[in-house]
Amino acid sequence: MTDSIVTLSHIQKSFGSKKVLKDLNFTIAPGNIVGYIGPNGAGKSTTVKMMLGLLEPDDGTLELFGQPISPKDPSYKRRIGYVPESADVFDALTAREYLSLIGQLYGLSAADAEQKALALAELVNLRDAFDRRISSYSKGMRQLILIIASLLHNPDILFWDQPLNGLDANTVLVIEEVLQDLRDQGKTIFYSSHILDVVQKLSDRIIVLNAGTVVADGPFKAIAKEADTNLQQLFNDLTGFAEHGQKAQSFVDIVTEGESHEDA
Numbered sequence: 001m002t003d004s005i006v007t008l009s010h011i012q013k014s015f016g017s018k019k020v021l022k023d024l025n026f027t028i029a030p031g032n033i034v035g036y037i038g039p040n041g042a043g044k045s046t047t048v049k050m051m052l053g054l055l056e057p058d059d060g061t062l063e064l065f066g067q068p069i070s071p072k073d074p075s076y077k078r079r080i081g082y083v084p085e086s087a088d089v090f091d092a093l094t095a096r097e098y099l100s101l102i103g104q105l106y107g108l109s110a111a112d113a114e115q116k117a118l119a120l121a122e123l124v125n126l127r128d129a130f131d132r133r134i135s136s137y138s139k140g141m142r143q144l145i146l147i148i149a150s151l152l153h154n155p156d157i158l159f160w161d162q163p164l165n166g167l168d169a170n171t172v173l174v175i176e177e178v179l180q181d182l183r184d185q186g187k188t189i190f191y192s193s194h195i196l197d198v199v200q201k202l203s204d205r206i207i208v209l210n211a212g213t214v215v216a217d218g219p220f221k222a223i224a225k226e227a228d229t230n231l232q233q234l235f236n237d238l239t240g241f242a243e244h245g246q247k248a249q250s251f252v253d254i255v256t257e258g259e260s261h262e263d264a
């Protein structure tokens with residue numbers, strides 16, 4: 001009998017000659033908000049896709065709900081809510097059509113799916129756009145559709161890959177509270193984000209991925225080595241990044257090279 005809802009042991013994954021995940025190990029207990037952070041290209045989406053059974057590890061084992069993921073028995077997917085990193089939804093459909101379709105794929109009746117989707121859409125100010133094609137939606141509106149789609153079937157665990165992309169500050173506050181309320185009801189939330197002040201505030205536990213392995217794992221207060229630091233500073237330290245000023249200066253020098261405003 002295991003206490004963990006997710007177990008990753010010695011996971012390795014390469015794409016061609018590029019070793020992305022070298023030896024990834026962690027378990028997640030139910031009823032937690034876990035923030036998964038790391039530099040661009042660190043392997044966060046790759047990890048999430050493996051947890052969903054969309055990608056296979058080259059080595060190591062991955063268990064969900066105490067069982068190894070098996071393509072022969074995809075029933076575990078009904079207990080998962082996934083927000084992919086890229087908001088590519090079916091543009092030709094309206095939100096009503098898309099969410100009804102997704103709800104039905106997860107076993108809801110068309111009427112229940114539509115009713116639930118509409119009620120959720122109203123709460124995030126999407127009612128007026130509900131019968132418009134998604135092709136006319138802004139980035140943030142698309143993101144909200146993905147978030148609603150991941151919740152329609154009341155999953156036990158959320159795998160959200162950069163869910164806050166494109167959301168305005170007010171909507172982020174709503175989503176933060178939604179996640180906290182879901183956690184308080186015993187749901188598990190595993191999400192990646194680059195918005196580190198939100199990650200610091202929201203997460204019960206933060207896992208930092210760098211160069212293919214976990215370099216910090218725990219509640220923010222436990223992984224922060226100094227009392228007056230913040231997650232941004234800790235992230236810079238953990239990923240060995242100290243030259244932002246110099247990089248920015250070189251970038252601007254190249255952009256503005258040879259330019260003289262006196263000529264304008």
Ligand SMILES: Nc1ncnc2c1ncn2[C@@H]1O[C@H](COP(=O)(O)OP(=O)(O)OP(=O)(O)O)[C@@H](O)[C@H]1O
Nearest residue numbers: 015018020038039040041042043044045046047085
């Ligand atoms: N299908 C693929 N084929 C080849 N390389 C891939 C593939 N998927 C991912 N990669 C590579 O694996 C590495 C990790 O990618 P991944 O998308 O997991 O990073 P990430 O941590 O989610 O990054 P970001 O913060 O930029 O979204 C990158 O170098 C990426 O180019």
